[in-house]
Amino acid sequence: MTSVLAYESAYKSACAPTVSSKANPLAYLARSATTSPPPSGAVAGTNCSDCSLHxxxxxxHLSATELARLDAIVCSTRLVRRGETLYRAGDKFKSIYAVRVGCFKTVITHRDGHEQVTGFHIAGEPLGLDGVCSDEQNCDAIALEDSKVCVIPFDLLEDLCHDVKAMQQHLHRMMSGEIVRESGLMMMLGTMTAQQRVAAFLLNLSSRMKTRGYSSAEFNLRMTREEIGSYLGLKLETVSRMFSKLQQAGVIDTNGKQVHILDSEKLAGV
Structure with a gap:
């Protein structure tokens, strides 16, 4: 129980964005979840100030002038169809990306060709920050469904951070969040049982969904059981068995990729 709660608390404290109590991304996200993405090549308005995920x-609390500067550096949006790659390991690092619609997985390929999932990224979360340290991307970012990202050239973002302290602090928080996310993953892989890993994964995803206006108790998994296993360091059969075990215990209910958390406190106490 302690390990699951510690992992969830650490991730939430570092990665939870500062959200106004009046923020309501629900309407935009609900439309995104129930309608098809724009045709390939179409580009919607990219203004951060007009986006419900802002x-x-x-x-x-950015000023109108600061918002205008921010809008100016978000040069475009990019559509990435399911299964397509946003960037690959070894690509030159030029931009970071904000997921506007959809879901991505990040993957590292080992020398023997084995793929390891290192993260799942949903709307409102950054992609590409791993490229800052080496000036090249260190993993592949692959869309798990038809998705859209905002493209933010990093050199322009650095210039903005130099002038706008709030942006600099936000960028630092994002980078810190990535550090805590990875250390939390290491703690999970090193100290938790298989059942605790699956429980922690579901609790974390539940919290992130709630922040974005979705139900925290009922949501669809965009990733496969095999991809979840790769992320959690478990075999496919083990992941499936843990889901069945949690369902038999009356903690969750599953139907394909749909998950309904019946008792979040009990899930946290696994």
Whole structure:
């Protein structure tokens, strides 16, 4: 129980964005979840100030002038169809990305060709920050469904951070969140049982969904059981068995990729 709660608390404290109590991304996200993405090549408005995810992606209380500068550096949006790659390991690092619609997995390929999932990223979360340290991308980012990202050239973002302290602090928080996420993953892989890992995964995803206006108790998994296993360091059969075990205990209910958390406190106490 302690390990699951510690992992969830650490991730939430570092990665939870500063969101105004009046922020309401629900309407935009609900439309995104129930309608098809724009045709390939179409580009919607990219203004951060007009986006319902602004309060999640960016710091609150920017002035009109600062918002205008932020809008100016978000040069475009990019559509990435399911199964397509946003960037690959070894690509030159030029931009970071904000997921506007959809879900991505990040993957590292080992020398023997084995793929390891290192993370799942949903709307309002950054992609590509791992490229800052080496000036090249260190993993592949692959869309798990038709998705859209905002493209933010990093050199322009650095210039903005130099002038706008709130943006600099927000960028630092994002980087810190990535550090805590990875250390939390290491703790999970090193100290938790298989059942605790699956429980922690579901609790974390539940919390992130709630922040974005979705139900925290009922949601669809965009990733396969095999991809979850790769992320949690478990075999596919083990993941499936743990889901069945949690369902038999009356903690969750599953139907394909749909998950309904029946008792979040009991899930946290696994």
């Amino acid at each position: 309060s999640i992606c960016m710091p609150a």
